[in-house]
Amino acid sequence: MGRITARRPIERITVGRGSARRVDTLAVEEPLEIRLAGRPLAVTMRTPGHDVELAAGFLVSEGVIARGEDFRGAIHCGGPGAGGEGNTYNVLDVALAPHVAPPSPDLARSFYTTSSCGVCGKASIDAVETVSSYDVATDAATVPAERLAQLPGVLRAHQAAFDKTGGLHAAALFRAGEADAGAPDADDAAPLVVREDVGRHNALDKAVGWALLGGRLPLSGTVLQVSGRASFELVQKAVMAGIPILSAVSAPSSLAVELAERSGLTLVGFVRGDTMNVYTRGDRVV
Template sequence: MGRLTTSRRVTRITLEGVNRQRPDAIAVEEPLEIRVAGSPLSVTMRTPGHDVELAAGFLVSEGVLSRGDQFARAIHCGGPGTGGADGNTYNVLDLTLAPGVASPTPRSFFTTSSCGVCGTASIDAVEKVSSYDVSSDGIQVSAHDVAAFPDRLREQQKTFDKTGGLHGAALFDVVTGELLVAREDVGRHNAVDKVVGWALLNDRLPLRGTVLQVSGRVSFELVQKAVMAGIPILSAVSAPSSLAIELAERAGLTLAAFVRGSSMNLYTRADRIRVPSTTPAATEVASVR
């Protein structure tokens, strides 16, 4: 596995006149070329680590895989031009799918650490059809639990503690509140793909009865990844986009955002978030400016 962090000397200055040099921990970002049966599929910029989960989750998001038995194996490939500056050969991953699983269409461009749908051939191809229905279950989760999930995810972000430069994603069980898995990456979509890939490789799809907690904002692609994995509830500490809300509404996914401290905004399917019975129900109508 490649390095998660590297070190660089920086000059730190303050407005009080302090000027000194010191080493600084930096989150590593490197390209990962994903191949299927030897054919290039996509190149994504990612933080090294859990690459097989990342690739497996990516294929779930693309609608190629929906069950663990559809994934056969993965190997890192070496060879001329595949190593980084430190000589590692962990930046090319070749996947083998189970017999009968159709190979995906190669992406036209590479995927940056900020974009999970870059390179999709057409606008019509952006929204995928999920194998799972996230609207039909009758699950509920305590608002107290949801409010605690961001801090519990943050506790797992060890590389973020060193660098301040990684996004995080985690899965929680709605009944027990158990943290099932947490992953970090320089790309928010990669962190989610690693979580979904973990679920695929452990034959846990669809992820009914779980909450996906993310450390940043909610874009269309993160909602889509949740829907493709059968996750019914997505929680985020920051804002959702308009397209993310529209997709969540169409899919029947519960979208909670601005989950901070003791409050949160529920944009879709608020019935799944159970408010404490001791709290009087109240409705507040505010003007939108």
């Protein structure tokens, strides 16, 4: 898996049975500096891979861009620590379309200091409601409860890097409704995309970036399935991408529920076996 995983020697201890030396596989974590037209914008700790998607999704999440035509391209370049020895692939320079206004320097500094955890607090909820280009409250998508119950297992089956490391979060996008019988893509059980990363926010940004680069925003009529808890930040990113339904295998935070309620997003948590908790917009779960 290239730079996604790394192998390190460890001592494995079994209580009552002693210890043994072995090699363990770890998830790689490295910094990625995102630049806009050569100027530093944000630094995030991520698992290498799908970096262009990560940058594109991050810019969607922060309201800088909203559609595929806003994103012109990106290239890895040498960065701090390269020492003249070549490209570190830890700096990505992004070019936006001429019609996209760059973020102000003050906003760029804010990105730089908070990119690891996203936005927080009451003012941020108001900002999300104001900035998002998409109104998820008007999305008419519905999803059968039986289908939601299956999604964690489908997501888990596609987590190749997690199988090796046990240390990666994942985010996947699915179609919400039943497939049309005669449609070419009739297998709605299959995910549209799955992305893994040491950061749950990065995994989602990669999935959203995939959608942006493919001209698929807004993500109307989709379900976002995540492998962990539903934080405020994940709800924020879903709203910014136009995703109407967010399903998580673990608990949501109080602020995540508040933002989901105010934004009209369906938030489902503790999706385990045949049970789940529906926190907001339960009319979409049938």
